[in-house]
Amino acid sequence: MSRFQAIPGIHVCLRRLGFHLSLGYLVFLLLLAICAPWIAPHSPTLQNPSHVLLPADGTYLLGTDDLGRDVFSRLVWGAPLTLYGSLLAVLVACGIGLPLGLIAGFSGGWIDAAISRGIDTMLSFPAIVLAIGVTGMLGIGQTNSMIAVGIVFSPTIARLVRGQTLIGREALYVDAARCFGASNSRLILRHILPNAIQPVIVQATLLLAMALLAEASLSFLGLGVQPPQPGWGAMLARGYHYMEIAPSQIYAPGIAILVTALSVNTLGENLRVILDPRRRR
């Protein structure tokens, strides 16, 4: 059943291929997002009542939507919005989770107990429901909804950092630094944090993929990107109403979301392998 000395054959090759493809796609997407104003052939918000729900042709690469807007241009303009939203959520998650995890792990005692209880409790809420609840309170819109997603993701980071800090706190090099009279903040920032950061980078990448899907979901529900802004999720919501007349409307944004989430996930999984000290040769 267990095969000793498995040859690092096709599996590793495919994984490397996946890694390079995802990396390539993400660089491409980033460039697309930055250069959106020059790449998009039409305005993403300009309505043209005489060109409604046209099929794809030379002028409109992916056809037009129910208001006569160019789907391809909206898709291109959606890239910066999607990336901004997902990155914002991950930044918020790290901004809250990192300090909380460091404090909980380093101080121990009742502070740790209190923070850990809070983390456990937040993880008991279904993530998207908590995000919707927080968005409802803050007021709908892309920035607010992605801050909400970030808050919801923060316990994942906090729990991970706490665990890493607990290990780091007991390490010999931290004891040594303490003997040299290093202050607590110096111990945390210069000695514990750098040694705890690698799994956080991996987790943050995987969260980015989840943030992307959350962004699309919230925009789809009308709580994220607001019209006339061209969010991918919002495009799906509009296209869905006209699916019977123009079924192709739902394919482009959906594939964009799928491929981007898949690439970010693949990147994260590969980073996990690359950064794992046990696998380093």
Place this chain on the structure above:
Amino acid sequence: MRAKRMARLIGYSLLQAGPVLVVATFMVFALMQLVPGDVAIALAGENATRARVEEIRILYGLDRPILAQYGSWLWKMAQGDMSVSMLSAEPVFDSIQRRLPVTLLVVGLAMLASLAVGIPLGLTAAMHPRRLVDFVVTAFASLGIALPGFWLGMILVSIFAMSLNWFPVSGMAKMATDPWGAVWHAILPAVALAASGAAEVARQTRSALLEIQSSQYMRTLLAKGLPQSQIFWKHGLKNISVTLLTVTGLLFNRLLGGTVVIEAVFAISGMGSLVVTAATGKDYPVIQGVMLTMVVIVVAVNLVIEILYAVFDPRITTR
């Protein structure tokens, strides 16, 4: 002796769930603090007079200290009084009571589908590591995790409801009068929801079994000459049952959240559409009511799983 151990375990788990529930209810209550500006004005509505705002402030006890507010809020909630919707004036408890069964039906079906598809796939992959079947399952799992469920729902509707006419496009039948109709309506949403769940279950099952298989005692069993099938069915499965329980608990939480978006695709009036409408319309009592209900359900499910751990794994004790 055994009954005594079980009773102690159940008591212990209840004690564990208590604090989580207290903190969770406090979080739901404290959500109101996130509302920008004066909560009393937000609750009274945009065009309320100053007298009305003050009336609301006293009515909701907003002039009292926050812990006192929390106490009376929790007391009201515990009695099933979740206040009334600011949009429809319907008691929040009533609308939740009406919509919860629909959501639970979809989530329940999706749970069944995820486990029924995910576990066999994960086991098959782990039994043939680094073979084609393993590669296919792993690829399927990666794809399923990145797939937006609501988009899959749309595609399912376009194929199976619009083109083939096998399933209804949207809506839900009355569960009380037409239970089979309700299940029929819930199948496509459940499939859309279950795709990512099955992928996650397959992935976790695969890595759990792989880990068990590389352990010393599995090698010992093989060396001892036991047939592979017996090793797998008797020792492999038994040892991953605890992991599967954990996965099931996380899966429930995930699906309960995911159904919110799926309900929007299929125009099902369940908990999801309730909370989305409430979030759009700043209907704060409804948002709180839905979140409270969901977190209580999740904590209850986790409690059951906690107890099942001990049933499956005799090593787990209360210490």
